Amino acid sequence: MTVTVKELPEYEVAYVRRVGSYFEPPEHWGQLFQWAFGNELFPPQQQFIGISLDNPELVEDQECRHDACVTIPKDFQKEEHPDVSFKKLDAGAYAVYSFYDTPDKLNQAYQFMFAVWLPASEYEPDFSRHNLEFNLNNPAEDPEGRCKVDLFVPIKKCG
Numbered sequence: 002m003t004v005t006v007k008e009l010p011e012y013e014v015a016y017v018r019r020v021g022s023y024f025e026p027p028e029h030w031g032q033l034f035q036w037a038f039g040n041e042l043f044p045p046q047q048q049f050i051g052i053s054l055d056n057p058e059l060v061e062d063q064e065c066r067h068d069a070c071v072t073i074p075k076d077f078q079k080e081e082h083p084d085v086s087f088k089k090l091d092a093g094a095y096a097v098y099s100f101y102d103t104p105d106k107l108n109q110a111y112q113f114m115f116a117v118w119l120p121a122s123e124y125e126p127d128f129s130r131h132n133l134e135f136n137l138n139n140p141a142e143d144p145e146g147r148c149k150v151d152l153f154v155p156i157k158k159c160g
Contacts, residue, residue, distance in 0.1 A: 004098050004118050009153065011092040014050060014070035015085045022062035023053060024105065033069040036085055047072045050090070051134035091130045095153040096122070104140055104148050114154050123159055130155035
């Protein structure tokens, strides 16, 4: 399992939030995709990013929050789009792990990053920023239903 360290710029995103178990159908992605494609926001110019806002080991399943996001260009007219929310994602250093498997196994990638890679590295988690899941494919279009995700874990130097 290869992990690299990258600096990300600040991103501004449009997003749709869902509250509930991370293992329930992700209907908020469909809502975001429809909105994004209707506004010509799609790869490779824009990127789709998932943000799991809660740790399911600490928060009840029905209370877990997830944001389905798409990056927006700097000149995007946000005030014309009350049907989605907007926010900025902070720049900084991230440990990056490329995941390619079924969505239900993504939690194993998180466990590897936090329980194996981080303790053996010169970094610690930067809990002032969120983990980011850059979605590189649509699992519904993958022959084996696998998702390709670059998992970005915010980090800072130890000490």
